[in-house]
Amino acid sequence: MKTLHLVCAAALLAGPAAALAHGSLPHERTAAATPLGEQKPWGIAGEAEPALRTVTLDMGDDMRFTPAHISVRLGETVRLRVANKGQAMHEIVLGTPASLDAHARLMQRFPAMEHAEPHMAHVAPGHAGDLVWTFNRAGRFDFACLIPGHYQAGMRGTITVTP
Template structure:
């Protein structure tokens, strides 16, 4: 075996051994946030700072696989603090994105239902708990939000976001 092939194999094994910790999704509490939020520009905006939030929106989610409200409107440049309340008995999440991104991620979640994902545009909320998410909508357009836990998205747990110039 060539050295580069052996090195690739060792790296793949190391990633495989570390992956279970990174992909656990189950019913454990994911509400904790990392100390530093990674700010990466997305088509639908960028992570916001809580102290810069100009508006607070409360979103409820439940086991009927619905968000209330399911339609939101913001102005470009607005930093929003979402207070997300899981009123159900199941783990739910809020993931903001574009329809194609959410479709692709939902398909991955169906294949790998235990997959964990932790980005500043998503929040995992255990049953009966609440969590915050702060996002700056610095790009105008039509965007979506959803719960991507396997089966929830397919059951219609989705919403729309409109960002005007």
């Protein structure tokens, strides 16, 4: 526990984004996590009830998402169901190329830190998780597995949000 506090303190000294790294435990929402309604450049967390569409993304130990590209309509709330078909822990994190690159660098430095944000889902082998997101900004955004080594191996995809 003392080691975890030291790692957390080091991450906080490195800047607020450093607190986004995580370990191998499932993510749980905490009071310190991003509020459900915080606007991000790639959208805002959604509620499950208005999600009229579910898109299943398979994650595998080949370090790929299937499909690797999805399209959504501006304003659409989508349930992204991420199914881990592999033997290793995988996750999905939504973001921009810059935010995912920064988060991936932090994961290399602090691989054991935990975090819980509405724009990510951490999924154990053989399990599935849901992420509900409202895409209220048009553009091209990314998703990736930021577990150290996975992003670097190409485990990423794109989301196109069209009017």
